[in-house]
Amino acid sequence: MIEARGVSFTYPRGERTILRDVSLLLQPGAIVGLLGPNGCGKTTLLRLLSGMLKAQSGDVLIDGRPVAALTRRHIARRIAVVPQETHATFEFTVIDVVLMGRYPHLGPFELEGPADLDIARQALEATGTRHLESRPFASLSGGEKQRVVIAGALAQTADVMLLDEPTASLDLAYQLEVAALLRNLNRTRGTTMVVCTHDLNMAASLCDEVVLLRDGAVLAHGPTADTITVDSIAATFGVAADVHFHAAAGHLAVVPIARTL
Amino acid sequence: MLLAPLVGSTPIRLGRVFDRSIPFADNVDAQIFFVARLPRVLAAALVGAALALAGVVFQALLRNPLASPDTLGVSAGAALGAVLAITFNADFTLLGVTAVPLASFAGSIGALIIVYGLSAARRRGTSTLVLLLAGVTLTSLLSAISAFVRYLADFTETLRTVRWLMGSLDVGAFTPIAVAIVPMGIAIMGFAMLPRVLDLISMGTESASARGVDVARAERVALVSASLATGSAVALAGPIGFVGIVVPHLVRLLVGADHRVVLPASALFGASFLIACDLIARIALAPTEVPVGVVTALIGGPFFLWLLFRHA
Numbered sequence: 001m002i003e004a005r006g007v008s009f010t011y012p013r014g015e016r017t018i019l020r021d022v023s024l025l026l027q028p029g030a031i032v033g034l035l036g037p038n039g040c041g042k043t044t045l046l047r048l049l050s051g052m053l054k055a056q057s058g059d060v061l062i063d064g065r066p067v068a069a070l071t072r073r074h075i076a077r078r079i080a081v082v083p084q085e086t087h088a089t090f091e092f093t094v095i096d097v098v099l100m101g102r103y104p105h106l107g108p109f110e111l112e113g114p115a116d117l118d119i120a121r122q123a124l125e126a127t128g129t130r131h132l133e134s135r136p137f138a139s140l141s142g143g144e145k146q147r148v149v150i151a152g153a154l155a156q157t158a159d160v161m162l163l164d165e166p167t168a169s170l171d172l173a174y175q176l177e178v179a180a181l182l183r184n185l186n187r188t189r190g191t192t193m194v195v196c197t198h199d200l201n202m203a204a205s206l207c208d209e210v211v212l213l214r215d216g217a218v219l220a221h222g223p224t225a226d227t228i229t230v231d232s233i234a235a236t237f238g239v240a241a242d243v244h245f246h247a248a249a250g251h252l253a254v255v256p257i258a259r260t261l
Numbered sequence: 262m263l264l265a266p267l268v269g270s271t272p273i274r275l276g277r278v279f280d281r282s283i284p285f286a287d288n289v290d291a292q293i294f295f296v297a298r299l300p301r302v303l304a305a306a307l308v309g310a311a312l313a314l315a316g317v318v319f320q321a322l323l324r325n326p327l328a329s330p331d332t333l334g335v336s337a338g339a340a341l342g343a344v345l346a347i348t349f350n351a352d353f354t355l356l357g358v359t360a361v362p363l364a365s366f367a368g369s370i371g372a373l374i375i376v377y378g379l380s381a382a383r384r385r386g387t388s389t390l391v392l393l394l395a396g397v398t399l400t401s402l403l404s405a406i407s408a409f410v411r412y413l414a415d416f417t418e419t420l421r422t423v424r425w426l427m428g429s430l431d432v433g434a435f436t437p438i439a440v441a442i443v444p445m446g447i448a449i450m451g452f453a454m455l456p457r458v459l460d461l462i463s464m465g466t467e468s469a470s471a472r473g474v475d476v477a478r479a480e481r482v483a484l485v486s487a488s489l490a491t492g493s494a495v496a497l498a499g500p501i502g503f504v505g506i507v508v509p510h511l512v513r514l515l516v517g518a519d520h521r522v523v524l525p526a527s528a529l530f531g532a533s534f535l536i537a538c539d540l541i542a543r544i545a546l547a548p549t550e551v552p553v554g555v556v557t558a559l560i561g562g563p564f565f566l567w568l569l570f571r572h573a
Contacts (some may be wrong), residue, residue, distance in 0.1 A: 052470050083471075087322045089463040090518035100461055104473040108454075111521075156472065191365035 002026040002049055002079070002160060002192070007058035009044055018044045020216040021058065028159070029187050031193045033207035033224070035200065037237050040213040042196045044046060049194065051075045076104035080153035082163040086237050088137045094148050095133045098123055101155030116155075123154035127181060127186075143174030147181065154185070159183075160192045167202060175199070179206045200241075204228060204252040212236045227250055234260055297431075304432045305539045305553075306532035307393060308498045311445050311490040313512075313531025314452055316505030317523055318487040321459035323389050323482060330491040333484075334372045335401030341407045341497035342368020347421045347464035348414040359426065362437060362496040366444070368403075369492025375399060377484060412441035421551025428554030430539050437497055444493040455479065456521040463520075501554045503561025504531055510568055514534065 003026065006061055009019040019041045025050075025250065026032055047053040048060055051067040060067040060247040080101070086098065098120040099112050107113065112120075124130040127147040132140060146166060166182070167175040179202050182250055185191055197203050203210055203224070210227050213219040214236050220227050225245075233241045233254065240260050246253035315330040323332065330336060345351075346364035353360050359528040379395045419516045432438060443475055458479045461469040491505070508531045509523065516522045545551055 050471055052467065072475060073473035076471060079471070081468065081471035083465060086468065087466060089321070089326060090513060092460075092464070092518045096460075097464065097518065098519075100464065100472065103457065103461060128515065156299050175460075 001028055003059075003061045004045070004049060004055075004059065005058060005059045007045075007048055007055040009041075009048060009053065011044075013217055018110070018216050019048070019055075021211060022213075022218055024049075024211060024218070024221070026160070026192055026194065028192050029142035029186070029190045030209060031182070031195065031207045033203035033210040034194060034196045035198075035203055035210055035236065037231075039215075040232070040236075041216045042163055042213055045213070046081075046164055046196055050079050050081050052081075071161060073104045076156065076158070078158050079160045079162060080145075080156040080158040082149055082153045082161060082166055084165045084168055086149045091136050091138065093134050094111075094124070094129065094137055094140070096154050097137050097148055098152045101152040104156060119157060120151075120155045124148075126154060126185065127151040141167040141174075143170050144179060144223070146178055147230065150181065154189075158206050159190070163195045164192065165196055165198065169180075169198060175202060181214070182206060192201060200228065200233070200254040204254060205249065214229060225252060228254065229231070277522040283353070300432045300435055300438060301367070301430045302536055303435075303438055303537060304430045304497055305443065305535040307438060307441060307445060308430065308494045308501065309508075309531040309533070309535025310528040311494040311531075312501065313534070314448070314509040314524060315490040315494070315528045316531075317509040317512075317520070318452065318455065318459065318483050319505070320509055321463045321520065322483045322487070323393055324463055324465075325389070325393070325505070326510065326534045328393075328503075329488065330518055331400065331500070331502070332493075333396035333488070333506070334403060335369045335374050335376075335488045336495050336500050337400040337403035337407070338372025339365045339369035339492055340500055341403045341410075342366065342371070342409045343425050343496075343499070344410050344422050347425065348418045349503075350412050350418070359437075362441075366492050366496035369488065369495060372403065373485065373488040373492065376488075377481075380480070402514040410557040425499050426554075427552035428500050428501040428557075430535075430553055432497065441493045442560060445488045448486040448490035448493070451482045451489075452524060452554045455483055455486070456519075456524050459483070460518075460521040461523075500553065501535070501557055503557045503565065504535055507561040507564055507568075508534055511564075 004022055007019055007022045008017060010017045029195070034256070036042050036044060044053065044238060048055050051060065051070065051072070052104040054068060060124055062075065067075065072181060092127060099116065102112055102116040102119065106116070121130065124133060125149050129144060129147050129151055132144060132148065137145065140148065163182070167178050170178060182193060183206055186193055195203070195207060207224050209222060210224050212227065212232055219236055220232050228243060230241060230243050233239060233243065238260050240257045242255045243252055245251070312330055319328040319330060320326055321330055343361050343365040346361045351360035353365060369510065376392065376395055376399065380392055383533070411419060420469065458474050461472055461474050461480060462476060470476045508527055512523055512527045512530050516526050535553070535557070539553050542551045542553045542556045
C-alpha cells in the first residue's frame with residue numbers, strides 16, 4: 001500500500017511550489033488516474049511516490065515505512081515505473097530491454113538465470129510482444145515499444161506500476177491496445193496502477209478512481225464516475241465540457257466544448 | 262601481442278634476444294627487443310585498452326554513441342599540461358617519470374576536477390546536456406590556451422610540442438608504464454563496478470533509477486574512472502585519437518550492446534588495435550616512424566564516416 005501524507009515539493013532553485021500538502025492513499029489493486037492541466041504536479045507526484053524525488057515536507061510511505069528509509073533496490077522491487085518515452089542509445093534487443101527489469105532482484109555481479117529469462121518471456125507474452133523477442137528495440141513501432149517497456153516493468157514483478165502518460169505518443173489503435181493491456185494486467189495480476197494522463201476518455205475507461213490536480217493541490221479524488229463531472233472538469237481544466245455515459249463504449253465520454261477561463 | 266615486438270624496421274632474431282651468453286651491451290637484438298620494442302608494445306596495449314574502455318564508458322554516461330574520451334575535455338587538459346611543460350622547459354623527475362607526462366597527467370586531473378565540479382554543482386544530478394556542453398567548452402578553452410602557449414614558444418619547443426601532440430608510443434623504459442598502471446588500475450576497479458549499471462543508464466536515468474540504480478553515484482564513478490584512464494593514457498603516449506570512439510562501436514557490432522561483454526571485449530580489442538596500428542606505424546615507412554596517431558586516424562577516420570552513413 002502506498003500513501004502520500006501532506007506532501008509538498010518545490011524543485012531546487014524553483015520559485016513555484018509544485019505540490020502543496022497533497023495526501024493520497026492507494027488501495028492495493030486499484031487503477032488510479034492522475035489528471036490535471038500541464039504543470040499541475042502530476043508527474044512530480046508520480047516521482048515522489050516512486051521515491052525518485054524527496055518531498056520537502058510530508059511523507060511518502062510504502063507499506064507504512066517512509067520511502068527515505070528504503071533502499072532504491074527495495075523500492076524497485078515494489079514499484080515499477082513506465083516512463084513516457086524510452087530511447088535506447090545502443091542496439092539492445094527486446095529481450096535485453098525486458099531483462100533489465102530483473103536488475104533489482106539480482107546481486108551486484110549476478111547474471112540473469114533461467115528463472116529470470118522465464119519471467120521476462122512471460123512478461124513478453126502478457127504484452128503480446130513475445131514474437132518481437134530478438135528484434136532490436138529501436139526498430140519497433142511506438143505501440144510495440146510501449147508494450148515492451150510495460151513488459152520490462154512487469155518483469156520487475158512489482159505489485160505497483162506507475163505510468164507517466166503511457167499513451168501520449170500513440171495513435172488511436174495503440175491507445176486502445178495499451179489501455180486494454182493495462183486493464184487486463186490489473187485484473188489478472190492485481191497490479192496496483194497509477195496512471196498520469198491527459199486523456200480524459202482513457203482515464204474514464206481505464207481507471208477505477210481519479211485524482212484531479214490543479215496548481216499542486218488535489219481538487220477531487222474518488223471513483224471515476226462520480227469524480228469526472230462537468231463542474232470538476234471546469235474547475236480543473238478551465239474548460240466547459242460535456243460529460244455523459246457512452247453506452248457503446250461502456251464508460252464516461254468527455255467532449256470538450258470551449259474554454260471558460 | 263606476442264608477434265609485435267619481433268617485427269620492426271630492423272630485423273632481429275628471437276634466439277639472439279634471449280641468448281644469455283652475449284652481454285647485454287653488445288647484444289643489439291636484445292637491446293632492440295627489450296628497450297625499444299617491448300615497452301612500446303606494452304604501452305600500446307595499456308593505452309589502447311584504457312582509451313577503448315574510457316570510450317565505452319563515456320558513450321554510455323553521455324548516452325551518445327558519438328562520445329569519446331576527448332569529449333569532456335580531459336584530453337585537452339592533458340595536452341595543455343604537456344605543452345606547458347615543453348614550452349617552459351620543465352625539468353623535474355618524480356618516481357622515474359619525466360616532467361612532460363607528469364604535467365600532462367596533472368592537466369587531465371585539472372580538467373576532470375572542473376567537469377566534476379560542474380556536474381556536482383547541479384544538485385539535481387548530472388544532466389548529460391550540461392556535461393556535454395561543459396566538455397565541449399572546456400576543450401575549446403584549453404585548446405585555445407594551448408595554442409597561445411605554443412605561439413609563445415621557440416622553434417625547438419614548437420617542434421617537440423607538435424611531435425608530442427601526434428602521439429607516440431616510444432616510451433623507452435618500463436618505468437613510465439609501471440607508474441601509469443597505478444591510475445589505470447584505479448580506473449579499472451571503477452570500471453569493474455559499472456557494466457550492468459551502464460546498460461540501465463543508457464536506457465535513461467529515470468528508468469535506471471526506478472530499477473534501483475544509484476544513478477548519481479554510478480555517474481560519478483564512471484566519470485572519474487574514464488577520466489583517470491584517459492588522463493594516464495594521454496600522459497603516457499600523447500593524444501591518440503579514434504581508438505576511444507571506433508573500438509567501442511566495432512566491438513558492439515561484434516558482440517552486441519551488453520556492457521558486461523562490451524567492456525572486457527573493448528579492452529582486449531583496443532589493446533590489439535593499437536598494437537597493430539603501432540606495428541604499421543613502425544614498418545610502413547621504415548626506417549622512419551609514422552606517428553601512431555596518424556595511423557589510427559587514417560584507419561579510424563574512414564571507418565567512422567562509414568559508421569555515420571550507416572546510422573543515418
